[in-house]
Amino acid sequence: MKLRSGHAIKVLGMGRINFPQGPPALMLKYETNLKIGDKDALRNEVDEIFSVLKVDAENGQFLSAVVSANEKPTGFILKKSNSYNFVYQKRTDGQWHCLEDDKEK
Numbered sequence: 001m002k003l004r005s006g007h008a009i010k011v012l013g014m015g016r017i018n019f020p021q022g023p024p025a026l027m028l029k030y031e032t033n034l035k036i037g038d039k040d041a042l043r044n045e046v047d048e049i050f051s052v053l054k055v056d057a058e059n060g061q062f063l064s065a066v067v068s069a070n071e072k073p074t075g076f077i078l079k080k081s082n083s084y085n086f087v088y089q090k091r092t093d094g095q096w097h098c099l100e101d102d103k104e105k
Contacts, residue, residue, distance in 0.1 A: 027068060
């Protein structure tokens, strides 16, 4: 998937996820070249990805969307990879916000 900045990401999957409580969400899993611990750079990348994903979320009438950043797997036989999920919700005023922002307050 090519982003507006020209940066390309490897999409691992995209689809609807269901929760026991609450409405379903649209989820996009992708592989990042960044380390999960580099939250500022990762958030910038995820925000750019969400700007594209938001169109699909709105067209599918989803009220939330998840962007799952996954490091490249390491290891030969047993592969290991870290991941982090960024959750975006649509507010009643129609604006989207990242729940990560609520954690910082």
